[in-house]
Amino acid sequence: MTETTTTDKPKRLLSLDVFRGATIAMMILVNDPGDWGHIYAPLEHSKWNGCTPTDLVFPFFLFMVGVSVIYSMESKKDTLPHGKLILKALKRMVILLIIPWVTQLIFHPDGGLAHLRLPGVLPRIALVYFIATVLYLKTSQKTRDWILAGALIGYFIIMTCIPVPGAGYANLEPETNMGAWIDRLIFTPDHLWRESHTWDPEGLLGTIPAVATALFGIRVGTWLKRKDRDDQLKTVWLFTYGIRAVIVGLIWDLFFPINKALWTSSFVLYTGGLATIGLALTYWLIDVQGNKRFTYPFVVFGTNAIAAYVLSGFIPHYMGMIKIGGHSIYQTFFAPYFSPVNASLVSAIFTVAILWLVMWVFYTRKIFIKI
Incomplete structure (x- = not known):
């Protein structure tokens, strides 16, 4: 990790930082309830098919990974050797892969390497970021559009048409779909999601449509960076593109259900469309209309998104170890006074x-963690 100041960075899109900050805040909120047995329904993931507000968090983040690739790479793409940029992206990918594995060993030392979960949220972000960066550097937007479409259609065919070894037929059930079979084959059950060990919600095959989510973001970022269109036209295009994607996603849902765990093609279009609409709204309010008074709390998170996410795994863990009169913070200050x-x-x-x-301290001291 390195520390940079605002003087080192290219001009940022404020609405992107706000949108990313709101997403990170929501991610922390849903990942750290006081009691996992008592959660409001919108703050839980769908049991399987369907989409709750919580299911939007991860695809929104990957969508913004794609948008961010444009803003971080566009000025470098034509001036620096691509090999150097790809090597830097590879380094970031490796670091993002290692962080959750080390974290698991710290929090679950009894499991050791024998039960280390290899897939996960950060590993998926790492792979998607690297692949999206390479595609941005080495392909045109037209080619990326074809890759996006090919990834969604190809994934649909793999999941619904190719018989799964052992099951004998294509299916979309948790333990017997093609993605679950590949994960057990490559990672082995001991290295999958602790709640199941038979499938993983961030499995390897699902990386294909997850990359499509980032490519969706690259397409949106490319439009936002255009200098031959005014802000009003950009905003109209974003809303139109987002609404169309949502409609197509809902139609596809009829025969390839919206499903976060499988990251289905309909899920990519539905969530990508909603993310585009959300970014269009924040772009219009903040960057076009200049309404910036409410942005500060979200910018604090948005400018240090990965650091905030990583720390969200450590700080609540150690907060839970604090005892006041033999009781946890939750039991002392919250449980007795609320339902x-x-x-x-x-x-x-x-x-x-x-x-x-914590992130405010980083922000005020101009510490921005870049991996």
Whole structure:
């Protein structure tokens, strides 16, 4: 990791930082409830098919990875050797792969390497970031559009037409779909999601449509960076593109269900469309209309998104070890004064606030962690 200041960075899109910051805040909120047994339904993932607000968090982040590739790479693409840029992206990918594995060994030393979960949120971000960067550097936008379409259609064919070894037929069930079979074959059950060991919600095959989500973001970022279109036209195009993607995603949902765990093609279009609409709204309000008074809290998270996410795994863990009169912070300050679901929610908001204060210190000291 390196530390940089604002003088080292290219001009940022404020609406992107705000949108990313809001996404990170939501990610922390849903990942750290006070009591996992008492959670409001919108703050839980779908049981399988379908999409809750919580299911939007991860695809929104990958979408913004794609947009960010444009803003970080466009000025370098034509001036620096591509090999050097790819090597730097590879280094970032490796670091992002290692972080969650080290974290697991710290929090679950009894499991050791024998039960280390290899897939995960950060590993998927790492792979998607690297692949998206290479595609941006080495292909034209027209080629990337074809790759995006090919990834969605190809994934649909793989998941719905090719018989799964052992099951004998193509299916979209948790333990017997093609992605689950590939994960067991490559990673082995001991290195998959701890809740199952038979499949993983961030499995290897699902990386294909996840890359499509980032390519969706690259397409949107490319439009935002155009200098031959005014802001009003850009905004209209973003809303139109987003709405069309949502409609196509909902139609595709009829025979290839929207499903986050499988990262189905309909899920890519539906969430990518919603992310585009969300970014269009923030772009119009902030960068076009100049309404910036409410942006500060989100910018604090958005400018240090990966650092905030990594720390969200450590700080709540150690907060949970604090005892006051033999009781945890949750049992002392929240559970006695609220209903179970509200106590869980207020505790999660408290965790978001603590992490925000940490990131605020980084922000005020102009410390921006870049991996």
